[in-house]
Amino acid sequence: QVTLKESGPGILQPSQTLSLTCSFSGFSLSTYGMCVGWIRQSSGKGLEWLANIWWNDDKYYNPSLKNRLTISKDTSNNQAFLKITNMDTADTATYYCARSGDYGGYWFAYWGQGTLVTVSS
Amino acid sequence: DIQMTQSPASLSASLGETVTIECLASEDIYSNLAWYQQKPGKSPQLLIYDASSLQDGVPSRFSGSESGTQYSLEINSLQSEDAATYFCQQHHDYLTFGSGTKLEIK
Numbered sequence: 171q172v173t174l175k176e177s178g179p180g181i182l183q184p185s186q187t188l189s190l191t192c193s194f195s196g197f198s199l200s201t202y203g204m205c206v207g208w209i210r211q212s213s214g215k216g217l218e219w220l221a222n223i224w225w226n227d228d229k230y231y232n233p234s235l236k237n238r239l240t241i242s243k244d245t246s247n248n249q250a251f252l253k254i255t256n257m258d259t260a261d262t263a264t265y266y267c268a269r270s271g272d273y274g275g276y277w278f279a280y281w282g283q284g285t286l287v288t289v290s291s
Numbered sequence: 292d293i294q295m296t297q298s299p300a301s302l303s304a305s306l307g308e309t310v311t312i313e314c315l316a317s318e319d320i321y322s323n324l325a326w327y328q329q330k331p332g333k334s335p336q337l338l339i340y341d342a343s344s345l346q347d348g349v350p351s352r353f354s355g356s357e358s359g360t361q362y363s364l365e366i367n368s369l370q371s372e373d374a375a376t377y378f379c380q381q382h383h384d385y386l387t388f389g390s391g392t393k394l395e396i397k
Contacts, residue, residue, distance in 0.1 A: 207386075217327075217335065217378055219386035233292075233385060266334060271346075276382030277325035279346065281334035 172196035174206075174282035176267050181288045188257050188287060192250040192267030199245050200225055203274030206250040208241065210263040211284075218263075222276075223250060257289045293317050295381055297389030305397045309367045312392045314379035316360040323383035326355055326364045329391075330375045338377075339364065371396050 174194040182188060192206060199206060207222040221241040222230040231239050240253040250267060264286050268278035294317040304310045314324065322342040327335035337346045339355035342362055352367040366373055374396045379389040 216390050217380075217388040219380075219388065222386075230385070268334075271337075271340060275340060276323065276386060277337060277340045277380065278327075278335070279337045279340075281336070284334055 172269060172280045174267050174269060174280060176265055176282045176285035178265060178285045178287050180286065181290060182257055183291055184258055184289055186257050186289075188252075188254040188261070190252045190254075190265055190267075190285065190287075192252075192282060194248050194250070194267075194269065194282075197269065199223075199243050199248070199250065203270070205270035205274065205276075206243070207268050207270075207278060208250075208252045209266045209268060209278070210261075211266070212263045220254075220265075221252060259289050261287070262289045263287060293320060293381055293384045293387055295379055295387055295389040297379055297392055299392060300390065301393040301395070303395040303397055304369055306369055306371065308369050309365065310369060310394065312364045312366075312377050312379075312394075314362045314364075314381075314389045316362070316381055316383075319360055320381045320383035322357060323381055324355075324357070324362045325380045325382070326353075327378045327380065328373075328375045329378065335378060366394075369396060 178190045204225040208220040223241045238255045243250045264284040266284045269280040271279040296315040324342045326339040329335040343355040376393045
């Protein structure tokens with residue numbers, strides 16, 4: 171059974187760096203074709219893709235946010251990470267991690283429950 | 292950047308009816324499209340990938356199709372549990388989501 175769970179600070183101040191962890195089970199991020207991504211959703215709004223990391227450590231970033239994002243993984247501990255620098259109130263959102271389909275692909279077949287991040291002074 | 296224009300923003304339909312939600316891509320995305328369902332307070336769930344392939348476990352009343360750069364999600368025989376917001380997502384050039392369609396069941 172594939173599960174993912176995000177964890178983060180909950181609240182942080184403007185200009186700080188957000189560090190998120192995605193802890194997962196039921197698959198290995200070293201398996202050929204596997205991918206974990208991060209997506210966020212502001213309250214009542216749509217979905218915004220942030221970044222993907224693949225089994226071979228290839229990384230893929232939303233070009234509009236690329237300068238602020240760093241995605242990484244710890245395969246041995248079944249975790250993926252996302253850092254976002256220079257956080258602003260506009261970055262307040264629920265942050266999801268999600269996994270690609272069973273045979274890879276650029277869609278997300280499994281999602282975590284999301285973690286709410288509030289940016290406030 | 293590829294833009295996904297999703298319509299309608301909201302719709303209301305009765306039990307048993309058929310509804311169609313559409314996403315228009317700003318350029319050819321070569322069937323690289325997925326559809327998701329999101330219920331309030333929940334994470335999105337994958338319904339369709341590669342424009343028309345049904346994800347395992349998704350009821351067959353959900354189907355996807357395409358015509359040029361227009362992609363459609365059809366839901367037949369509406370059930371009460373289909374009340375949700377639906378999103379499309381292209382993955383031909385980076386990944387972008389449509390703005391969502393909120394479906395209400397009368």
